[in-house]
Amino acid sequence: MEPIHIVIPVFNRKEHTKACLESLRAQTNTNYKVTIVDDGSTDGTGEMLQSDYKEVEVLRADGSLFWTAGVNLGLRHAMKAGASLLMTMNNDVIADEHLIENMFRWHQKYPAAMLGALEMDVHTRKPIFGGERLNWLLNRIDHVLDILPEEEQHGLHPVTHLPGRGLLIPKAIFERIGLLDQDRLPHYLADYDFTHSARRAGFQLFVNYDARLYTYPDESGEREIRREKSLKNYYKHLFDIKGGGNLRDFTRFTLKNCPTPYVPFHLANGYVRRIFGYIIK
Structure with missing residues (x-):
């Protein structure tokens, strides 16, 4: 084989x-x-x-x-x-x-x-x-x-x-x-x-x-960002190329894969989870 x-x-x-x-x-x-x-x-x-x-x-x-x-x-x-x-x-x-x-x-x-x-x-x-x-x-x-x-x-x-x-x-x-x-x-x-x-x-x-x-x-990059919470790491979480909550990548992924009728709700829900999830968890 x-x-x-x-x-x-x-x-x-x-x-x-x-x-x-x-x-x-x-x-x-x-x-x-x-x-x-x-x-x-x-x-x-x-x-x-x-x-x-x-x-x-x-x-x-x-x-x-x-x-x-x-x-x-x-x-x-x-x-x-x-x-x-x-x-x-x-x-x-x-x-x-x-x-x-x-x-x-x-x-x-x-x-x-x-x-x-x-x-x-x-x-x-x-x-x-x-x-x-x-x-x-x-x-x-x-x-x-x-x-x-x-x-x-x-x-x-x-x-x-x-x-x-x-x-x-x-x-x-x-x-x-x-x-x-x-x-x-x-x-x-x-x-x-x-x-x-x-x-x-x-x-x-x-x-x-x-x-x-x-x-x-x-030991993931996102876990390290979350382990030491700060404004700098919060920014990395949302915008850095290795940030697990990267809003740009989430938006691109959703627009490419989500069925069109569900896009607005999926984006809104995902943004809330990423923006507030870092603070809560």
């Missing part, structure tokens, strides 16, 4: 990258290739990759890409080299040893579908994200983990969108809808936008509960 080509954008956080790559080395199925897009790291990441991970292909950039353009650079490179099955992954995750094995197993049953991974807290080893289902009419997101009995937390479960960490994507999806929208969504929401677009194009989206990733829930 064609290998999975894994694309990982990185900028510093060398130890996270090391832990991620070590977890991939420990996979029960090693039919994969890794391409790292090193976007100008200054903490020794490049030197570590060159000396310790010679099996990893490294594309170097100048620090101007952010997440979406970094992923697209790696995807274009992999597909030019003949990749037909791709996976986007962040460097701040640790792959369960059966991740690749169980992605292949379900891909064989649903070869045209996009598959996400079940996310586990790296510290508690408990599931923290198992997919979401967005109802545009009610402006509500249902978290699959909250409604799924524990005994059913295995196999595939349908969702409306997926995050880009540990996301298995057949090449046919890119051929139908193109790459991620790096111009309008350079960092956050590009993965959700891409997967919404794929679903509208007729592709199925599932979270694969048998394929697990361990994540660091308290």
Whole structure:
């Protein structure tokens, strides 16, 4: 079977990258290739990759890409080299040893579908994200983990969108809808936008509960902004390219994906949540 080509954008956080790559080395199925897009790291990441991970292909950039353009650079490179099955992954995750094995197993049953991974807290080893289902009419997101009995937390479960960490994507999806929208969504929401677009194009989206990733829930850029609340961080939350409440990106995402009759309500509700949510939480 064609290998999975894994694309990982990185900028510093060398130890996270090391832990991620070590977890991939420990996979029960090693039919994969890794391409790292090193976007100008200054903490020794490049030197570590060159000396310790010679099996990893490294594309170097100048620090101007952010997440979406970094992923697209790696995807274009992999597909030019003949990749037909791709996976986007962040460097701040640790792959369960059966991740690749169980992605292949379900891909064989649903070869045209996009598959996400079940996310586990790296510290508690408990599931923290198992997919979401967005109802545009009610402006509500249902978290699959909250409604799924524990005994059913295995196999595939349908969702409306997926995050880009540990996301298995057949090449046919890119051929139908193109790459991620790096111009309008350079960092956050590009993965959700891409997967919404794929679903509208007729592709199925599932979270694969048998394929697990361990994540660091308290170490995202948005968590750091919220951890030390200040006017400066409030501004970053709403307007910075890495701000989780970025109003520009939320507006672009909504106008592109929300059914037209629901746009005003969705925008108003989203603005309130972002403007006041930082203060309340």
